[in-house]
Amino acid sequence: MTAVTIYERAQVHVEADPAVRADALAVAGGRLIAVGNRDDLVAAFPRARRVDLLGLPVFPGLTDAHIHVIGYGLGLLQIELRKTRSIAEAARTIAAGAAVWRDGPWIVGSGWDKNIWAEGRFPTRHDLDPATGDRPAACSSKDGHLLWVNSAALRLAGITRDTPDPPGGVIGRDAAGEPDGLLKEAAAGLVRRALPPVTQDQREQAALAAAAGLHRLGITAVHNFTGTTEDTPAAFETFQRLRARDALTLRVVACVPEAHIEAAASCGMCTTLGDAFLRVGPVKIFADGTLGSQTASMLDPFEGQPSNRGIQIRTPRSSTS
Secondary structure (H helix, E strand, O other): OOOEEEEEEEEEEOOOOOOOEEEEEEEEOOEEEEEEOHHHHHHHOOOOEEEEOOOOEEOOOEEEEEEOHHHHHHHHOOEEOOOOOOHHHHHHHHHHHHHHOOOOOOEEEEEEOHHHOOOOOOOOHHHHHHHHOOOOEEEEEOOOOEEEEOHHHHHHHOOOOOOOOOOOEEEEEOOOOOEEEEEEEHHHHHHHOOOOOOOHHHHHHHHHHHHHHHHHOOEEEEEEOOOEOOEOOHHHHHHHHHHHOOOOOOEEEEEEEHHHHHHHHHOOOOOOOEOOOEEEEEEEOOOEOOOOOOOOOOOOOEOOEOOOOOOEOOOOOOOOO
16 A cells, blocks of 8 residues: 655645645645545544644645746856846856856856846847956856857857858847847857757756756746757756656656657657656747747837847748758
């Protein structure tokens, strides 16, 4: 018989009926089997292990319906820019981070958001160069659809005024036509290909760091939407490795990027394949960019950007395969 654990002296909030109040719950085999009065549950399961929750509240776990787990975890291990409120502050944060991680070949950061910066504009390589010098630097925006790089990174990637925009991407340029250090959508791949590859060990560390951070927020399940360089289809292999050694504490529904759908199908993968902790989910298809990065495909130009109607990555007549 599966062992039962009773968690008692709790404030249990029942999702189906918020009016219901209980002070205990019983769990067996990783599943909730009963919620109710402590004395009733103890009587029903007299041999159960009992855990005192000291009056703490208990809520159903939350599910994040769209997240990049590996990318989020790697961001926790990189220079964190989410709290910066100006380009100047971001540059100072990057300079400080570069000093701490001075032995790495690249300076890597993530999380910046132009929409909350005091300057009210996008950053350029001229903002980043003084903070990074001749060491290549690449900092991803909060939504992952923009990459802010310095002059050294542009040189290393071979991006010049003569480099054409790749399909589904735009190389930001200044008034003279020179690359300005802002790479939109698929254009970010021109630099990301030059970054040191993420190792399997780093992916596992990132997944574990992400899980710990998500659990602190009450998130116990995720829909993982792969598709960016930091969060590649190799993420599924990472989840499998963690699951095999019972280290995967998140319940993961993993999507399949459109570019890999044929390979997935040839292996017999299909939606719902897997178990309670790791299973295959939907296919991810990019149609355009995002509103936050002002790359979403629009009927009218973005305010203050008369030539910017966004980036159309996929149309009914195009394919990313």
